[in-house]
Amino acid sequence: MLIMKRTEIKLLFAESVEQLIGSDVVVKGWVRTKRGNKNVAFIALNDGSTINNIQVVVDLANFDEGLLRRVTTGACICVEGQLVKSQGAGQSVEIQAKNIVLYGEADPDSYPLQKKGHSMEFLREIGHLRPRTNTFGAVCRIRHHMAYAIHTFFHERGFFYFHTPLITASDCEGAGEMFQVTTLDMKNPPRLEDGSIDYSQDFFGKQTALTVSGQLEGELGATALGKIYTFGPTFRAENSNTPRHLAEFWMIEPEMAFYDIDDLTALEEEFIKYCVTWALDHCQDDLQFLNNMIDKGLLERLKSVVSTDFVRLPYTEGIRILEEAVKNGHKFEFPVYWGVDLASEHERYLVEEHFKKPVIMIDYPKEIKAFYMKQNDDGKTVQGTDVLFPQIGEIIGGSVREENYDKLMNSITERNIPMKDMWWYLDTRRYGTCPHAGFGLGFERLMLFVTGMANIRDVIPFPRTPKTAEF
Ligand code: 4AD
Ligand code: MG
Numbered sequence: 001m002l003i004m005k006r007t008e009i010k011l012l013f014a015e016s017v018e019q020l021i022g023s024d025v026v027v028k029g030w031v032r033t034k035r036g037n038k039n040v041a042f043i044a045l046n047d048g049s050t051i052n053n054i055q056v057v058v059d060l061a062n063f064d065e066g067l068l069r070r071v072t073t074g075a076c077i078c079v080e081g082q083l084v085k086s087q088g089a090g091q092s093v094e095i096q097a098k099n100i101v102l103y104g105e106a107d108p109d110s111y112p113l114q115k116k117g118h119s120m121e122f123l124r125e126i127g128h129l130r131p132r133t134n135t136f137g138a139v140c141r142i143r144h145h146m147a148y149a150i151h152t153f154f155h156e157r158g159f160f161y162f163h164t165p166l167i168t169a170s171d172c173e174g175a176g177e178m179f180q181v182t183t184l185d186m187k188n189p190p191r192l193e194d195g196s197i198d199y200s201q202d203f204f205g206k207q208t209a210l211t212v213s214g215q216l217e218g219e220l221g222a223t224a225l226g227k228i229y230t231f232g233p234t235f236r237a238e239n240s241n242t243p244r245h246l247a248e249f250w251m252i253e254p255e256m257a258f259y260d261i262d263d264l265t266a267l268e269e270e271f272i273k274y275c276v277t278w279a280l281d282h283c284q285d286d287l288q289f290l291n292n293m294i295d296k297g298l299l300e301r302l303k304s305v306v307s308t309d310f311v312r313l314p315y316t317e318g319i320r321i322l323e324e325a326v327k328n329g330h331k332f333e334f335p336v337y338w339g340v341d342l343a344s345e346h347e348r349y350l351v352e353e354h355f356k357k358p359v360i361m362i363d364y365p366k367e368i369k370a371f372y373m374k375q376n377d378d379g380k381t382v383q384g385t386d387v388l389f390p391q392i393g394e395i396i397g398g399s400v401r402e403e404n405y406d407k408l409m410n411s412i413t414e415r416n417i418p419m420k421d422m423w424w425y426l427d428t429r430r431y432g433t434c435p436h437a438g439f440g441l442g443f444e445r446l447m448l449f450v451t452g453m454a455n456i457r458d459v460i461p462f463p464r465t466p467k468t469a470e471f
Contacts, residue, residue, distance in 0.1 A: 004080065010049035012083070012093055013285075020083050021093065027054055028078045028103075030132060031071060033115065036060075041068060043097075045079065048131075051138055051285045055086065055094040067102060074106030074113055074132075120458055127462055127471045135293065138286035139451050139459055142279060146446060147231070149278035150252055153271060154229045159254060162221035162228035164214030166235075169206055169421045172216050173370055177238045178209035179247075206421075210235035213440060214253050215372075216425050219401060222255035222436050223428050229254040231443075239466050243455040244344075244393065246444060248464040255438035261383050261400050264437040265360045268387050268396050269310045271441070272358075277306050279450045287450075295452030301390065302450065310358040313350070315381065318361055321354055322346055341368040344393045351388045359388045371411045374400040374437075385439065392449050398439020405429040 004026045011017065012025070029047030036042050039060055044053035056079050058068065071077055081095040088094070108114070112126050113133060123130040130136045151161065167181050183203040184190065190198040199207040214230040221228035234251040254267065279287060280302055291298040322336040334343040342361075351359050363381040366373070373382035387396035402408045408429055412419065419426075447459035457463040462471045 006078075008049040009045065009047045009052065009054045012054050013050055013052045017083075017093055021085060023083060024080060024098070025083050025095065026078065026080045027056075027095065029054075029076070031073055031075045031077060031106075033073060034071060043071065043077075043079075045077070046137075048137060051134060051141075051289050055088070055091050056081065056097050056100075057094055058097045058100070063097075063100065067100065070102055070105050071100065072106060072108045072111075073115070074111040076103040076106075077101065078103060120455060124457055124463070131461065134289060136458075136461075138283075138289050139447070139453065140461065141286050142283045142451055143447055143459070145279060145282050146275055146443070146450060149275050149282075150231060150443075152278075153274045154227075154254065157227070159227040159229045159256075160221070160225050162218060162225065162230055164211070164217035164221075164230045164232070164253075166211050166233065167204070167208050168211045168217075169204075169208050170216055170425070171209070172211070172213040172372075174415060174417060175212070175236075175238070177236045178212060179235050179237050181208045181210060212236050213251065215255065215438060215440065218253050218255040218438060219425070219428055219436065222257050222438065223432070223434060226258075227254070227256045241466055243457075244445065244448070246456055246460065246463055246465060249456075249460070250443035251440050252443060253438060253440045255436065257434050257436045259400070259437040260435065261362060261385070261437070264398060264400060264439065265310075265312060265362065265385055268360060268385065268398065268439055269358075272387070272395070272446070273306045275446060276302050276450060280306070290452050294454075298452035301452075305358060305449075308357045310360050310387070311355050313355075313359050313361050314363045315361055315365065316363065318342070318346075318350055318359075321350065325349060325354070339365050339367065347386075347388045347393045348391075351393075352390050358390070361386050361388060366411075369399070371415050371417055372399070372401050372408070374402045375407055375411070383437075387439075389445075389449055392445050394442075395445045395449065396439050396441045398437065400435070400437040403429060403433045403435055405433065 006028050007025045009027055009029060027045060029045045032044040032046050032053050034041055034043045041058040041060060043056040043058060045056055046053045078101040079095060079097050080099040081097040083093055084096055086092055086094040113129055123133065131140055171178055190201045192198045211234060213234060214232060218228060218230050230253045233248055235248055237247060287299060319336060319338050326336055332345050336346065362385050363376060364384040365380060366375060366382045369382050369384045373384045375382050383400035385398050386394050389395045402411065444456050444459050448456055451459055453459050457465065
């Protein structure tokens with residue numbers, strides 16, 4: 001027995017299953033539930049290839065009682081049997097078991113994933129097992145599809161996947177929120193005469209950290225290859241305990257030579273719509289499950305985003321709308337005035353209450369944005385863009401880059417950014433400088449939107465947040 005090839009359970013839910021009905025199949029997976037009576041047992045088996053479980057019907061007369069007793073929720077088994085049309089409601093085919101091999105038991109007294117009803121918080125504590133739940137299985141499969149969609153989107157449009165370093169000496173966003181990378185002895189680091197740490201003796205001969213963004217190196221790629229994108233892990237040591245921040249997240253950063261602000265916002269909109277459409281086309285079962293179990297408005301929201309035009313909203317106009325709201329009695333926790341870095345309550349008001357659709361905000365005050373953004377002629381604003389989404393807030397941050405050497409230098413000096421590690425970046429403006437633009441999409445923010453999950457810790461397999469780095 002069991003020399004037959006394994007069939008993935010996904011195939012048993014495809015239309016082509018008709019051809020298999022009546023023949024013997026082999027499936028392998030983990031038991032979700034077992035129920036039945038004294039004559040027959042019904043095992044719901046899942047192998048991760050799909051959210052759907054195949055029902056295995058076991059005629060108890062033909063099986064060793066001791067073996068079946070050990071086939072409990074969480075156990076891993078191999079089943080050989082005939083695929084038949086199902087008599088029961090809820091599934092179209094089922095397997096009449098002929099042989100069962102028990103690969104691994106899961107002691108019911110200690111296996112933590114019993115039937116259902118576990119809170120998201122509890123599941124985070126058993127992050128090593130949560131991919132075996134329906135919800136996280138669905139999230140993980142969608143995550144895969146989104147990554148694949150992203151590579152496909154850029155590849156189809158002639159972008160090159162450009163690998164930027166994870167260890168770096170420059171702080172792209174200038175927020176000083178970097179995780180230091182060092183091999184120095186923490187207890188007794190070498191010191192200079194003035195008492196400060198002598199990083200020349202560190203591994204790289206200078207102070208280094210994990211990257212907060214691949215953008216600066218991405219610009220080097222774009223000003224040579226034309227259009228590039230990065231897709232990799234990003235690290236921020238910001239002490240933000242919110243449902244939308246991770247200390248380790250994945251970011252997609254396209255960077256394009258010769259793009260102006262209109263080209264940039266058009267690409268941002270097209271890109272998100274492409275990803276959402278991909279999910280609707282390729283992840284139907286998982287999205288339907290999440291729509292039923294997690295967020296009843298999910299499918300409707302996804303469909304509405306792909307068919308709606310995103311608003312282009314200058315910051316100044318956004319402030320005017322918010323001030324108007326305040327005048328009409330709307331209460332915000334934080335004040336609204338020109339120059340303020342908008343709080344998420346402000347962004348959500350604009351997106352969810354005023355426009356009721358995604359908003360791409362442009363032309364921000366230069367003081368609240370990073371040093372590299374292209375300065376507008378008004379001397380006050382820069383060509384930065386944030387894409388604001390319902391329930392998520394900022395999903396994309398991007399800008400046209402300042403390509404003028406002198407203006408860029410002014411901005412660097414104004415912000416007291418240390419120059420000595422930036423010479424290579426400035427060279428792009430000294431030699432063959434060109435107009436260019438780019439943006440960064442937070443992969444987990446996109447995942448939040450596409451899955452309807454409420455907390456960013458639940459859309460990445462192993463979240464890293466302040467005080468947690470388990471698994
Ligand atoms: O707006 P940010 O900081 O922009 C940049 O890093 C630019 N260098 C990107 C570029 O132009 N190439 O970050 C970009 C996006 C945000 O819009 C958000 O979606 C996500 O990255 N993000 C985070 N996601 C999860 N956890 C965090 N702590 C995040 N910080 C930013
Ligand atoms: Mg931002």
